[in-house]
Amino acid sequence: MIREAILWMGGCFSPExxxxxxxxxxxAWTAADVVIVxxxxxxxxxxxxxLGEPLHRWPYFVLGATLLPLPGVxxxxxxxxxxxxxxxxxxxxxxxxxxxxxxxxxxxxxxxxRLLGGAPSP
Amino acid sequence: MNVIVHGNAEHLSEAxxxxxxxxYRHTLVESAGLFWLLAEFLILFAVLAGRRYLETDPVSRTFxxxxxxxxxxxxxxxxxxxxxxxxxxxxxxxxxxHAFLLVQPDAADAAFLDAVAQMTxxxxxxxxxxxxxxxxxxxxxxxxxxxHGWRGHLLLRRLLDSSSPPSGGFTGNxxxxxxxxxxxxxxxxxxxxxxxxxxxxxxGLVQTMRAAYAAQTGYRDALYLYLRLAGVVWILVEWGxxxxxxxxxxxxxxxxxxxxxxx
Numbered sequence: 001m002i003r004e005a006i007l008w009m010g011g012c013f014s015p016e017x018x019x020x021x022x023x024x025x026x027x028a029w030t031a032a033d034v035v036i037v038x039x040x041x042x043x044x045x046x047x048x049x050x051l052g053e054p055l056h057r058w059p060y061f062v063l064g065a066t067l068l069p070l071p072g073v074x075x076x077x078x079x080x081x082x083x084x085x086x087x088x089x090x091x092x093x094x095x096x097x098x099x100x101x102x103x104x105x106x107x108x109x110x111x112x113x114r115l116l117g118g119a120p121s122p
Numbered sequence: 123m124n125v126i127v128h129g130n131a132e133h134l135s136e137a138x139x140x141x142x143x144x145x146y147r148h149t150l151v152e153s154a155g156l157f158w159l160l161a162e163f164l165i166l167f168a169v170l171a172g173r174r175y176l177e178t179d180p181v182s183r184t185f186x187x188x189x190x191x192x193x194x195x196x197x198x199x200x201x202x203x204x205x206x207x208x209x210x211x212x213x214x215x216x217x218x219x220h221a222f223l224l225v226q227p228d229a230a231d232a233a234f235l236d237a238v239a240q241m242t243x244x245x246x247x248x249x250x251x252x253x254x255x256x257x258x259x260x261x262x263x264x265x266x267x268x269x270h271g272w273r274g275h276l277l278l279r280r281l282l283d284s285s286s287p288p289s290g291g292f293t294g295n296x297x298x299x300x301x302x303x304x305x306x307x308x309x310x311x312x313x314x315x316x317x318x319x320x321x322x323x324x325x326g327l328v329q330t331m332r333a334a335y336a337a338q339t340g341y342r343d344a345l346y347l348y349l350r351l352a353g354v355v356w357i358l359v360e361w362g363x364x365x366x367x368x369x370x371x372x373x374x375x376x377x378x379x380x381x382x383x384x385x
Binding site: 006007009010011012013014015018021022025028029032033035036039040042043046047050083087090091094097098101105106108109110112113114115116 | 183339341344346347348354360361367374375377378
């Protein structure tokens with residue numbers, strides 16, 4: 001019965017429909033990723049600026065570079081092309097997120113202490 | 123369907139190349155899935171650690187690694203390790219098609235073709251199920267990340283609304299980010315080149331494998347539907363995370379601005 005149900009589900013969804021919705025969803029979740037990474041960088045730089053630490057610059061360029069392959073999703077001929085573009089876009093995003101978290105984790109405590117204590121900036 | 127001529131080593135060699143290429147493609151896709159899972163695990167750990175830090179009363183001057191962090195790191199690490207071992211290690215017990223073909227004699231009767239077709243269907247089915255499990259894992263992890271991130275945001279807002287007295291200086295930065303990124307990228311050293319080229323051989327054995335893949339179209343399309351339904355949830359959760367981060371940024375920016383006004 002489960003097998004029949006799965007095959008019925010498959011019969012309701014064609015590869016063309018899959019590709020169509022994949023393109024739309026790809027752009028929607030990538031846009032969310034870009035916003036997430038952007039505001040993570042802004043938060044990190046807010047903390048670094050308050051504490052007199054050097055700001056993150058190159059991550060913004062990496063984030064901008066990941067937007068370049070994105071139009072290719074609309075033009076992709078099949079699932080493999082979309083998968084390849086997704087790798088080019090999301091791998092740098094995840095690496096940026098993990099990098100920002102790892103580099104700023106200890107600094108965040110100091111920033112929070114500055115906000116809670118209200119001490120003057122350097 | 124053509125039956126391979128007895129003793130046609132060239133056809134067998136082309137079939138091995140075709141099956142190996144499909145194996146590399148599946149491995150590349152599964153490696154990407156593991157990479158995304160690992161990144162989600164790391165982000166979840168960071169969010170949990172951040173929330174734990176905000177829950178301490180009073181909030182500590184420095185971020186200290188506690189026993190609870192160690193416990194969580196070990197749990198997530200073991201879970202990911204099991205997933206990785208299963209993903210790559212299953213091929214030791216569930217022989218890939220190309221490995222099966224390599225140990226066969228030149229004989230290519232109907233029984234052999236049936237065995238190849240069945241094995242192709244099984245390996246493809248396992249790959250589809252594994253991918254569905256990965257997609258489910260990403261969505262579950264992302265929901266956990268957003269939930270704990272939102273709870274952390276509420277704690278932060280409460281802390282900033284009722285600021286504590288000053289409690290001392292601050293520490294320096296960690297340079298562990300580059301090491302973590304290098305580790306993540308290591309997952310993508312799985313043979314990529316073999317997965318992106320197209321093999322045009324079309325002998326009887328290759329046709330058998332192609333037909334076996336085609337026979338599973340119904341299951342593949344059902345998986346595609348599941349992926350797109352999971353994608354809807356994923357998008358909603360991702361935008362939830364984006365809104366939480368934006369609000370946290372606004373909250374902290376306002377606080378910094380108020381500090382500047384007091385000075």
